[in-house]
Amino acid sequence: EDGSKLWLRFGQAKASPIRFTGINADKTLFAVKEFQKAWKEIYGKELSINNSGKQTLIIGTSRSKALLPFALSKNLEQLGNEGFIIKTFDLRGKQQTVITAKSEAGLLYGVYHLLRLIQTNELPDNLDIIENPSYAVRILNHWDNLDGSIERGYAGHSIWKWEDMPKKISPRYTEYARANASIGINGSVLDNVNASPNILRNDYLEKVKILAGIFRPFHIKVYLSINFSAPSVIGGVPTADPLNPAVIKWWDNKVNEIYRLIPDFGGFLVKANSEGLPGPQDFGRTHADGANMLADALKPHGGIVMWRAFVYSPDNDDRAKQAYNEFVPLDGKFRDNVIVQVKNGPIDFQPREPFSPLFGGLKLTKIMPEFQITQEYLGQSNHMVYQAPLWKECLDSDTYCQGKGSTVARITDGTLYKRELSAIAGVANIGEDTNWCGHHFAQANWYAFGRLAWNHNLTSEQIAGEWLKMTFNKDSGFVRDAKNMMIASREAVVNYMMPLGLHHLFAWEHHYGPEPWCDFPNARPDWLPKYYHQANEDGLGFDRSSRGTNYVEQYCSPLREMFDKPETCPEKYLLWFHHVPWNYKMKDGKTLWDELCYLYDSGVKDVRTFEATWNNLKTYVDKERFEAVKAKLAIQEKDAIWWKDACLLYFQEFSKQPIPPYIEAPVHKLDDLKKIKLNMASHN
Numbered sequence: 001e002d003g004s005k006l007w008l009r010f011g012q013a014k015a016s017p018i019r020f021t022g023i024n025a026d027k028t029l030f031a032v033k034e035f036q037k038a039w040k041e042i043y044g045k046e047l048s049i050n051n052s053g054k055q056t057l058i059i060g061t062s063r064s065k066a067l068l069p070f071a072l073s074k075n076l077e078q079l080g081n082e083g084f085i086i087k088t089f090d091l092r093g094k095q096q097t098v099i100t101a102k103s104e105a106g107l108l109y110g111v112y113h114l115l116r117l118i119q120t121n122e123l124p125d126n127l128d129i130i131e132n133p134s135y136a137v138r139i140l141n142h143w144d145n146l147d148g149s150i151e152r153g154y155a156g157h158s159i160w161k162w163e164d165m166p167k168k169i170s171p172r173y174t175e176y177a178r179a180n181a182s183i184g185i186n187g188s189v190l191d192n193v194n195a196s197p198n199i200l201r202n203d204y205l206e207k208v209k210i211l212a213g214i215f216r217p218f219h220i221k222v223y224l225s226i227n228f229s230a231p232s233v234i235g236g237v238p239t240a241d242p243l244n245p246a247v248i249k250w251w252d253n254k255v256n257e258i259y260r261l262i263p264d265f266g267g268f269l270v271k272a273n274s275e276g277l278p279g280p281q282d283f284g285r286t287h288a289d290g291a292n293m294l295a296d297a298l299k300p301h302g303g304i305v306m307w308r309a310f311v312y313s314p315d316n317d318d319r320a321k322q323a324y325n326e327f328v329p330l331d332g333k334f335r336d337n338v339i340v341q342v343k344n345g346p347i348d349f350q351p352r353e354p355f356s357p358l359f360g361g362l363k364l365t366k367i368m369p370e371f372q373i374t375q376e377y378l379g380q381s382n383h384m385v386y387q388a389p390l391w392k393e394c395l396d397s398d399t400y401c402q403g404k405g406s407t408v409a410r411i412t413d414g415t416l417y418k419r420e421l422s423a424i425a426g427v428a429n430i431g432e433d434t435n436w437c438g439h440h441f442a443q444a445n446w447y448a449f450g451r452l453a454w455n456h457n458l459t460s461e462q463i464a465g466e467w468l469k470m471t472f473n474k475d476s477g478f479v480r481d482a483k484n485m486m487i488a489s490r491e492a493v494v495n496y497m498m499p500l501g502l503h504h505l506f507a508w509e510h511h512y513g514p515e516p517w518c519d520f521p522n523a524r525p526d527w528l529p530k531y532y533h534q535a536n537e538d539g540l541g542f543d544r545s546s547r548g549t550n551y552v553e554q555y556c557s558p559l560r561e562m563f564d565k566p567e568t569c570p571e572k573y574l575l576w577f578h579h580v581p582w583n584y585k586m587k588d589g590k591t592l593w594d595e596l597c598y599l600y601d602s603g604v605k606d607v608r609t610f611e612a613t614w615n616n617l618k619t620y621v622d623k624e625r626f627e628a629v630k631a632k633l634a635i636q637e638k639d640a641i642w643w644k645d646a647c648l649l650y651f652q653e654f655s656k657q658p659i660p661p662y663i664e665a666p667v668h669k670l671d672d673l674k675k676i677k678l679n680m681a682s683h684n
């Protein structure tokens, strides 16, 4: 048992009683083939074509003749293009269950939904389900380089074997597509946002075409990250200025070439003028100029541009303010097939950040959230951190930008501004490791991203429950305990790494361990932890209030006022917004220093609880995966202690206060911790 099957373990679903006596469907439909493939794994043979039994399953699009006897018109009216209906009818004393949709994509999602109900043992007698996805574009961003390495990848090398194609086609491409389609993902950006211009060379495009062909039956479109200077680097054009006619022509031709190869190509993802990458500003143009030029080239083919707002520079204001300052003046200037892609928080995928103020700030421009499934700042592939609670926290945040109820979810899913094009992206955690994600529990984050992109109203608990049943065991005690552990894991990592709104205390470059003292010679100040924690003898935290950098102003009222005062600022964000004295009284009566000690300690204790829980669940899990998770939890505990000791001992130099006696005393010495130089090869 190596975890390679992910949550698609139909063989394991056997315990469910056979419900259907026969199937009535066009067997050439891909959705029907997928159904039969899974059914065979569950019950040993395909479901026979037979309409006369007591419980027939009918699968067909809304145009199919087999659906004529059923009163579905009301339901069909509520159905979007990718949605599905699963409904049981009593017809002449027989139960007939229909899966239908307007498109073959919807049909496929309906089939996977039914299979999930079987896998989780939750198939009711009477089905009456109608689902439409929350987002139109539900996309993974691979940060995979053409040389096979992965930026912030912790599960081995890239699964894309560019060198082998077209001669060798890995079977993993199909498995990848099936896993994604089973959770509703319908797009994949194949290459790193730090993009090589070479991906647009014809030889690579021919390989992209192969992957697109494999993904097509699963209704997954391919997209590419592009390098803005491609026209000059690989095209022989003397400039990449987006307003230059030769540049415009080059992109037009390139886009036409792509669509000749891949008629359903999705579009481009662009990181421009960010962390040293080229972009329109190199030519005195704006982000809108750059995005619109590409959008115009893609428009006739139905393609989109996802333009990233991850921009900041060391000479500007507070880093947290910069993306907003750059993009809000451009609001309304983007073409309708451009969507601005924004990380959940204004800094960079930290264990906890408040939502990016761009979500409320951009009103006339389409905007999509970017979550990081890969755990760059969350213990990478060593720590068990279930991220659904983190993503839900962002999606459920009320921006108040159009009054109460203007949540990030409603802004980005198109309901608040009544937009058809809506999207959500997750930075993939997939690599060539046998278990795909490096940690068995990291698979839950891939799964959860897809499920939330499909339906952001699902709770973190529901998603964890589904995943556990499909991946490990359906026993209710097992599911309850493992679920509690998963849910608690997000707050645990916040506590042992960066409680109370602290952020970016990470070690230089590898972002794995703590280095709040880091002083890299000649480093960009905004890449150093001291920039973020601002510890001194007076206190701790970054003053972003109206008395400090006034970042609070980027939020709509009443958040702006609430964040502005330490007394009303939620304590989980206290040190994000305020520089607070060490003896500041917290709501529970402790001083800031004591509270900090308490939270770091409770993070460590939580990890110990996870270990105890996991040990108790041994009988429910196969040996191989049990031991693998156990070993990772032991690393997580060690790391949690490392984090706690490093941060408390370092901050103690400023607070000059003792660690309270009820807190576990540090086992390390600060000087020793400062000497740790990780060989990150072992984590990559």
Ligand code: BDP
Pocket (backbone or CB within 6 Å): 151, 152, 193, 194, 271, 310, 348, 349, 376
């Ligand atoms: C940061 C990563 C860096 C990425 C960058 C980005 O450290 O490797 O290139 O984000 O999102 O989180 O562009």
